[in-house]
Amino acid sequence: MSEFYNGIAEILEVDESAINAGFDLHAGEAAWDSLAVVSVIALVDDCFNVMLNGQALTQCATVGDIEALVEAAKKA
Amino acid sequence: MVTTTKIVDIADYIPEGKLSNADLEILYPAWPAEKIFEKTGIRSRGIAGPDETAGDLAYAAATKLFDKGLVKPADVDFVILCTQAPDHVLPTTACILQDRLGIPTSAGALDVNLGCSGYVYGLSLAKGLIETGAARCILLLTADTYSKYIHPLDKSVRTLFGDGATATALTADDNGHGAIGPFVFGTDGSGAKHLIVPAGGFRRPIDETSGQEEKDASDNVRSANHLYMNGAEVMAFTLREVPRAMDALLSKAQLSVDDIDYFVLHQANRFMLDSLRKKLKIPVDRMPVFLEDVGNTVSSTIPLTLHSMLEQGRLTTTKRLMLIGFGVGLSWSACILTLQGNQK
Numbered sequence: 001m002s003e004f005y006n007g008i009a010e011i012l013e014v015d016e017s018a019i020n021a022g023f024d025l026h027a028g029e030a031a032w033d034s035l036a037v038v039s040v041i042a043l044v045d046d047c048f049n050v051m052l053n054g055q056a057l058t059q060c061a062t063v064g065d066i067e068a069l070v071e072a073a074k075k076a
Numbered sequence: 077m078v079t080t081t082k083i084v085d086i087a088d089y090i091p092e093g094k095l096s097n098a099d100l101e102i103l104y105p106a107w108p109a110e111k112i113f114e115k116t117g118i119r120s121r122g123i124a125g126p127d128e129t130a131g132d133l134a135y136a137a138a139t140k141l142f143d144k145g146l147v148k149p150a151d152v153d154f155v156i157l158c159t160q161a162p163d164h165v166l167p168t169t170a171c172i173l174q175d176r177l178g179i180p181t182s183a184g185a186l187d188v189n190l191g192c193s194g195y196v197y198g199l200s201l202a203k204g205l206i207e208t209g210a211a212r213c214i215l216l217l218t219a220d221t222y223s224k225y226i227h228p229l230d231k232s233v234r235t236l237f238g239d240g241a242t243a244t245a246l247t248a249d250d251n252g253h254g255a256i257g258p259f260v261f262g263t264d265g266s267g268a269k270h271l272i273v274p275a276g277g278f279r280r281p282i283d284e285t286s287g288q289e290e291k292d293a294s295d296n297v298r299s300a301n302h303l304y305m306n307g308a309e310v311m312a313f314t315l316r317e318v319p320r321a322m323d324a325l326l327s328k329a330q331l332s333v334d335d336i337d338y339f340v341l342h343q344a345n346r347f348m349l350d351s352l353r354k355k356l357k358i359p360v361d362r363m364p365v366f367l368e369d370v371g372n373t374v375s376s377t378i379p380l381t382l383h384s385m386l387e388q389g390r391l392t393t394t395k396r397l398m399l400i401g402f403g404v405g406l407s408w409s410a411c412i413l414t415l416q417g418n419q420k
Contacts, residue, residue: 031106031294033293033294033295034232034292034293034294034296034307034308035115035232035294035307037307037308038307038308038311038347039347041308041311041312041315042311042315042347042348042351045315045351045355046351046354046355051312051315051316052312053308053312054306054307054308054309054311054312055308057308058293058308
């Protein structure tokens with residue numbers, strides 16, 4: 001399990017084995033709200049050393065969408 | 077003889093009104109009290125009464141400082157008050173405090189409108205006044221009542237901010253022992269909109285439309301008369317600028333991380349402090365946290381933390397500290413503070 005998936009599982013309050021690219025961000029125990037978005041910004045900065053845009057993150061539907069933002073930010 | 081600037085004493089004042097996580101849980105059922113504590117590191121916040129202003133909180137902190145006996149009102153020849161909730165649009169709240177506190181009319185007084193970066197800016201002004209010989213004894217006050225700007229149903233900010241005040245006495249030190257500085261500063265006004273009370277100044281006066289309440293995507297309610305914080309943008313700004321400020325200051329002071337005994341950061345909330353500590357690679361015992369019973373008190377967080385360290389006896393021997401303030405503006409600043417340990 002990657003550090004990133006582990007962190008996502010903690011933020012969404014679900015078991016880390018449930019996390020994969022297709023995981024629905026709104027399916028967790030915790031809401032995909034402003035606090036979760038702030039938490040993911042810090043997590044992504046820690047894991048990948050890139051800064052994501054809060055608005056773009058808010059619009060993500062799955063973990064894969066976040067990973068796509070990370071990939072785009074790495075190339076930017 | 078080199079004149080430097082030293083902190084003589086610090087006092088605090090937290091208003092008697094309290095807002096606990098249990099109170100908040102009733103308003104925000106999705107956020108149990110324990111979850112609020114886990115995320116923020118805060119259990120309770122001081123809340124000023126309806127008739128209690130930032131000027132009143134600053135007055136109470138200054139009175140406690142004078143009661144401790146190391147500095148008298150008659151010694152003070154300059155008052156600096158950092159607040160974003162002044163008693164009046166005009167006159168300057170610091171002028172009113174000169175009179176209320178019995179400080180001589182020969183003293184200077186001014187307000188500084190800054191938030192979480194304000195204490196470090198205040199120290200830089202105090203140092204400038206003292207080391208140019210313009211003043212000998214500065215009363216540096218921080219006081220804010222953000223609770224008056226916060227909508228009761230906006231959990232994004234109501235869980236974080238508490239009201240409070242501090243008073244710091246600074247004097248010239250002709251022995252050159254205690255020292256404040258060097259400093260680094262930073263400003264990014266392009267981020268002003270991310271932490272703002274949109275209405276109430278002259279850019280947007282308060283009227284019927286400014287009071288219109290709206291619910292955001294996370295179910296928080298506010299109007300343009302209330303405090304708004306874009307948490308994501310503020311987090312991104314902090315993680316970007318604070319490490320840069322720390323590196324710039326270490327290089328300016330020709331010091332390394334290991335030369336600093338304590339890193340006293342603006343106490344925004346536990347989550348942000350933990351993220352910063354990880355990124356800055358600072359050991360947990362060298363980054364004090366003082367939040368649990370007071371919340372984020374804006375410009376008072378750094379002096380409140382220093383005050384608690386003094387009370388705990390963590391500063392009895394000579395210590396070199398790095399102070400870093402960051403927030404609304406967007407504005408940031410950092411300095412080195414060497415405390416001689418002869419302070420209580």
